[in-house]
Amino acid sequence: MTLMECKDINLIKDNQTILSQISFPIQIGDSIGIMGPSGSGKSSLFRLLNLLISPTHGEVFYRNKNIQEYIPTELRRRVSYILQKPYLFGNTVQENLAYPYQLCKQKPNWKEISSYLTKVNLSTTILEKHNSALSGGEQQRIALIRSLLIKPEIILLDEVTAALDEENTHLIEKLIINEQETHNITLLFVTHNKVQAQRLAKKILYLKNGSIHFFGNAAQYFSLKGEQDE
Amino acid sequence: MSNLSLILTFSLVLLSLALSYKEKLGLEKDMLIASARAVIQLTLIGFVLKFVFALDNLLFTTIILLLMVYNASTVAAKRGEGIEKATLISFTAILSGLAITLGVLISFRAIPYEPSQVIPISGMVVGNSMVATSLLFKSLLNNFKNKKEEIEVKLCLGAPPKEASINLIRDSIKTAMLPTFDSMKTLGIVQLPGMMTGLILAGIAPETAIKYQIMVAFMLAGAVSVSSFIASYWTYRSFFNKLAQLKEV
Numbered sequence: 001m002t003l004m005e006c007k008d009i010n011l012i013k014d015n016q017t018i019l020s021q022i023s024f025p026i027q028i029g030d031s032i033g034i035m036g037p038s039g040s041g042k043s044s045l046f047r048l049l050n051l052l053i054s055p056t057h058g059e060v061f062y063r064n065k066n067i068q069e070y071i072p073t074e075l076r077r078r079v080s081y082i083l084q085k086p087y088l089f090g091n092t093v094q095e096n097l098a099y100p101y102q103l104c105k106q107k108p109n110w111k112e113i114s115s116y117l118t119k120v121n122l123s124t125t126i127l128e129k130h131n132s133a134l135s136g137g138e139q140q141r142i143a144l145i146r147s148l149l150i151k152p153e154i155i156l157l158d159e160v161t162a163a164l165d166e167e168n169t170h171l172i173e174k175l176i177i178n179e180q181e182t183h184n185i186t187l188l189f190v191t192h193n194k195v196q197a198q199r200l201a202k203k204i205l206y207l208k209n210g211s212i213h214f215f216g217n218a219a220q221y222f223s224l225k226g227e228q229d230e
Numbered sequence: 231m232s233n234l235s236l237i238l239t240f241s242l243v244l245l246s247l248a249l250s251y252k253e254k255l256g257l258e259k260d261m262l263i264a265s266a267r268a269v270i271q272l273t274l275i276g277f278v279l280k281f282v283f284a285l286d287n288l289l290f291t292t293i294i295l296l297l298m299v300y301n302a303s304t305v306a307a308k309r310g311e312g313i314e315k316a317t318l319i320s321f322t323a324i325l326s327g328l329a330i331t332l333g334v335l336i337s338f339r340a341i342p343y344e345p346s347q348v349i350p351i352s353g354m355v356v357g358n359s360m361v362a363t364s365l366l367f368k369s370l371l372n373n374f375k376n377k378k379e380e381i382e383v384k385l386c387l388g389a390p391p392k393e394a395s396i397n398l399i400r401d402s403i404k405t406a407m408l409p410t411f412d413s414m415k416t417l418g419i420v421q422l423p424g425m426m427t428g429l430i431l432a433g434i435a436p437e438t439a440i441k442y443q444i445m446v447a448f449m450l451a452g453a454v455s456v457s458s459f460i461a462s463y464w465t466y467r468s469f470f471n472k473l474a475q476l477k478e479v
Contacts, residue, residue: 050386052475072474077388087383089397103389150387 002064003028003186004049004079004154009058011044011210018044019210022058026154026186033201033218034190040207042190043084046156049188050081080152084159084190086143088131093142097127100149116145119178120171137168144172148179155179157189161196173200198222240265283346291345295352299325302360310367312479314468320363323461327359327453328352334452340445351449354425358410358450359457366406366461373398374469375479382476391470399462406458414447423447 002025009022019041026032034042047053048060051067060067067075088096098108114124120141126134134142140160147155157176161169173196179185191197197204197218204221206214214221243265250257282294303321310316332348332355334340341347374381377398384394392399417423422430425446429439469477 051473052382052385054473054475068473072385073388073390076386080388081386083379083383083386087379089380089383099384100387103387103393147387 001028002026003030003062005061006045006048007059007061009045009048009055009060011041011048011053012056017210019048019055022210022212024205024212024215026188028153029180029184029186031180031187031200031202032189033197033204034188034207035192035194035197035204036207036213041210042207043158045207046081046158046188046190049154049156050079051075052081077150078152079154079156080147080150081156082144082147082158082160084162086136086139086160088134088139088142091130092127093129093131093134094127096131096142096146097149100146103150112149113145116148116175120145120175137164137171140164140168141172141175144175148175151183152185154186154188157187159190159192162192169196176200194222279345279349282349286345288343291343291348294345294349295328295356296325298352298356299328302356303363306360306363306367309364310371310465312371313367313465316367316465319461319464319468320360320367322464323363323457324356324359326460327455327457328355330456331355331449331453335445335449350425351446354446355449355453359453362406362410362454362458363461365409366402366458367465369402369405370398370462370465370469371479373402374476378476378479385474385476391474392466395466395469399466403458403462406462407454410450410454414451417443417447 004026006022006024009019010017011019022045034045036042044053048055049067051070051072054068062070062075062079067079089099090096097113101108110124113127117124117126122138122141126138126142131139140163144157144160155176161172164172176185176187176189177200180187187200189200191200201218203216204214204218205212206221214224243261246261247258249255250261282290299321302324303317306320306324307313307316310320313319332343332352335351336343341351374395381394381398385391423443423446426439426443429442430436469479471477
């Protein structure tokens with residue numbers, strides 16, 4: 001079943017075409033790797049799907065309804081966007097992980113938070129820590145948990161493991177796979193890492209100069225690419 | 231004070247001019263223009279006030295107050311370049327601060343609604359609210375420019391615009407209000423404020439002058455708070471569009 005769909009998206013900013021004629025569907029449970037050179041419009045595409053920006057032309061549909069017809073906060077809770085550089089606000093980790101509950105006017109569920117922390121090899125003592133005392137990998141794991149606590153249906157990961165070492169990358173991938181298995185979350189992730197794309201993606205969307213150059217089965221993409229490389 | 235004495239005090243400006251000339255500060259022209267403007271503007275307002283006080287007309291006094299608020303709001307709005315409806319926001323904020331303050335002072339019989347009382351009091355209120363609103367606009371513009379990331383991360387989590395920018399709003403309100411409260415803290419210790427000094431120089435007993443000064447301090451605190459709150463909670467909306475997207479600052 002189609003969960004989200006881009007139809008004829010064009011994005012022009014300062015007389016420059018960022019995205020052109022973007023059309024593709026996202027099915028429930030999909031795992032789509034977004035690839036392409038820097039500046040090809042990958043992050044802009046995520047910002048459009050999260051309604052942080054609007055297209056110049058074209059429409060984005062979520063459950064067959066134009067995303068602009070949703071209450072923006074409601075849409076963003078269903079389609080969660082996690083930035084490449086983790087940004088933790090306030091002072092402590094606790095503040096960040098309590099925030100999703102605070103937005104829904106609920107008390108933080110510390111049991112749920114603790115369970116997420118365990119899944120990414122972090123202990124609850126991190127809650128008291130100051131944001132600045134965390135390593136890049138720890139910050140990214142906390143930022144990811146913070147978004148998952150919103151219980152989105154789609155997560156958009158923008159190169160979240162790009163600056164991380166192998167161990168942290170593995171922990172984040174493990175959490176994402178676990179979320180997909182347990183909550184059937186739909187995943188879109190930007191990566192430059194071919195091996196990571198092969199590990200996680202069922203489909204690949206390849207962007208170049210703001211246009212789709214490939215959209216389809218991941219295995220098919222990598223076999224085609226293999227042939228081209230040869 | 232005789233007119234001759236007043237003219238002789240101009241020697242202090244001459245001293246400034248000499249210092250500026252010696253140190254090659256290049257401020258001589260500005261100093262002369264500023265001194266001339268001060269003399270001309272104050273002389274003119276002296277005549278206007280004399281006329282208005284003699285007229286003692288409720289409607290005319292109110293029009294003068296509205297003009298003061300309008301002028302102040304255009305000055306404050308200049309600090310808010312890039313903010314939609316900055317003049318309207320600052321006009322409403324400053325007018326609300328003034329209306330509430332005057333309302334309290336008049337209803338508690340601290341002052342009567344007479345031009346000789348209301349106009350000087352309003353001048354102080356409007357002036358302070360204008361500075362607070364200017365500081366608020368500047369601070370909000372800086373915050374929305376420099377803390378874009380924090381706002382967007384919160385929006386991504388599904389926070390409504392107000393929730394996503396609440397820390398910035400509070401920070402800007404503090405910036406706008408602090409000068410007034412800081413100066414309140416030092417009243418009588420570091421500074422003897424203009425109104426009190428003026429009353430004492432005019433021969434009023436210090437204990438009476440102090441009573442007026444305390445009233446002024448309280449009314450400025452009230453006016454600045456009201457203006458800052460109204461301006462901030464109205465202004466933050468102009469940084470977002472109807473889809474709760476952050477606009478370019």
